[in-house]
Amino acid sequence: MPNSGKLRLLYVISLPHSGSTILAHHLSLLHPLVNLGEAGYAVERLSTSRSAALPCACGRSVEECEFWSRMRDGLPRCIGPSSEDAYARLIPEFRSVFGNQAILVDTNKTSEPLRYLSSRPDCEVFVVHLIRDVRGACVSEALRKKLKHPARAEWFTATQAAFQWIRKNHAIASMLHGLPLAGCRRIGYEALCQRPQAVLENLGAWIGASPKPGWQENHALIGNQLKFSGGDRGIVYDARWQSSRAFYPAFLLFPFLPWLNHRWVYS
């Protein structure tokens, strides 16, 4: 891929628990990708007084990590609510530490920073919209909620989750459609788990990245990314939905759901 002089940024957008942690970990093994996890939110966290001890996925603390220690040193005590300010500080620091060829991987769960990032003339923004099979998403949510609310029916939580899956993924797709992006792809969590090598090779070819011995740049601070920091774990598919019927009522209530699920996740 020709170097335009712009920072290439790979933004992974998804609903929570859709596999973005796993995807970002594996992307960090491709050269020249550098995973910063939920980057904008991480910068906001750095402005708190206790952030020096936060663990980074590279195995060091914030004050020891080459990147986050420099970010933290240059931050005022409180960044404020604007994620634009966070990214405006992060981008030049990223280029300074990792060089102009490095590609920033961001797994921020919110879509809002994309408007700002895609409007920056010094950035080329590629987006991966990661979507999990609605049946897996519903059952996973129902099982999580059951731990907090044992009396609540699984089918009820699963149906609520199905509605949110439709509403939020549709909002993401609509928003992406109107942005000046360098590229945009939809990837199913199922394909990532079942054919990880093919999916990662495809993504790498698309953005101009490939495996390189010894390369791993994972500096995620936020979320559950840290549990992947120990090495190249395999991708294990969460198949609990296959032994559950909790998603059945959602398919009755939203008859178009099987079609939408197939279109978004499997085609």
Ligand SMILES: [Zn+2]
């Ligand atoms: Zn680090």
